[in-house]
Amino acid sequence: SQTIHQWPATLVQPVGSPLSLECTVEGTSNPNLYWYRQAAGRGLQLLFYSVGIGQISSEVPQNLSASRPQDRQFILSSKKLLLSDSGFYLCAWSVSLAGGGELFFGEGSRLTVL
Amino acid sequence: GIQVEQSPPDLILQEGANSTLRCNFSDSVNNLQWFHQNPWGQLINLFYIPSGTKQNGRLSATTVATERYSLLYISSSQTTDSGVYFCAVEPGGGSEKLVFGKGTKLTVNP
Numbered sequence: 001s002q003t004i005h006q007w008p009a010t011l012v013q014p015v016g017s018p019l020s021l022e023c024t025v026e027g028t029s030n031p032n033l034y035w036y037r038q039a040a041g042r043g044l045q046l047l048f049y050s051v052g053i054g055q056i057s058s059e060v061p062q063n064l065s066a067s068r069p070q071d072r073q074f075i076l077s078s079k080k081l082l083l084s085d086s087g088f089y090l091c092a093w094s095v096s097l098a099g100g101g102e103l104f105f106g107e108g109s110r111l112t113v114l
Numbered sequence: 115g116i117q118v119e120q121s122p123p124d125l126i127l128q129e130g131a132n133s134t135l136r137c138n139f140s141d142s143v144n145n146l147q148w149f150h151q152n153p154w155g156q157l158i159n160l161f162y163i164p165s166g167t168k169q170n171g172r173l174s175a176t177t178v179a180t181e182r183y184s185l186l187y188i189s190s191s192q193t194t195d196s197g198v199y200f201c202a203v204e205p206g207g208g209s210e211k212l213v214f215g216k217g218t219k220l221t222v223n224p
Binding site: 032034036038041049051088098100102103105110 | 198208
């Protein structure tokens with residue numbers, strides 16, 4: 001069966017420090033991969049998605065970047081964190097959504113920038 | 115882009131009550147899913163339902179694609195049903211991304 005893991009689960013970082021969140025998927029190949037952010041309140045904002053290695057689509061211009069160094073690995077990074085980067089970050093995977101795939105989420109990473 | 119509106123934004127129930135959550139979307143969609151986010155933040159798939167009706171235990175969902183809405187029914191609610199329910203859609207055209215509504219926060223009191 002397929003599983004998704006992301007880490008770290010929680011982190012507290014000072015303003016201006018770098019960030020790296022990692023996400024891996026097991027039990028499938030060539031998945032679509034996604035990073036969402038959930039700020040204070042409820043909405044989920046799509047940050048980046050990837051339909052294959054080296055293919056990254058950015059949804060919102062911001063202080064963050066994403067990379068997909070391997071088929072089932074997705075990394076969210078920042079060189080210098082801002083206070084506004086605080087939030088709950090969720091990695092997700094799917095097979096083709098247009099083909100009827102369902103989205104599955106990791107456990108989330110809660111980031112506090114001080 | 116496509117707009118996804120969920121109602122009501124907040125709902126408080128007594129255990130055992132039934133409820134209906136609504137999701138309206140502004141354009142045709144390829145894919146529609148309902149999720150439940152528990153109080154610890156975990157998002158769980160409930161239904162993949164771009165059209166038609168599905169049932170899973172006390173939960174059921176109906177999507178009327180031609181009228182651009184979906185409904186999630188919760189019967190005999192339990193305290194463990196508390197959390198936020200999200201509707202998410204993939205716009206037509208094969209964008210390969212889900213756009214989420216702002217959610218309905220459900221609180222079920224014992």
